Amino acid sequence: MKFRIVIEYDPETKSYAAYCPELPGCCSAGDTEQEALDNAREAIALYLEPTNTKKVKNGKVFEVEVGV
Numbered sequence: 001m002k003f004r005i006v007i008e009y010d011p012e013t014k015s016y017a018a019y020c021p022e023l024p025g026c027c028s029a030g031d032t033e034q035e036a037l038d039n040a041r042e043a044i045a046l047y048l049e050p051t052n053t054k055k056v057k058n059g060k061v062f063e064v065e066v067g068v
Helices: 033-048
Strands: 006-010 015-019 027-030
Touching: 006 033, 015 033, 027 033
Parallel strands: none
Antiparallel strands: 006 015, 015 027
């Protein structure tokens, strides 16, 4: 599965910010562009990792696979 990652240099902190526009709130940073890219890749994997979801009364939990 492919995602776009936007990397921006911040001259004030002298570091790079990275975010994935398709995944709201999925962002990371790094001291170098490559580190920011690597960290963003890890952030996406964690963002997409399944979590334990508590079932609510009369609710159903479904799992779907995307991009296979």
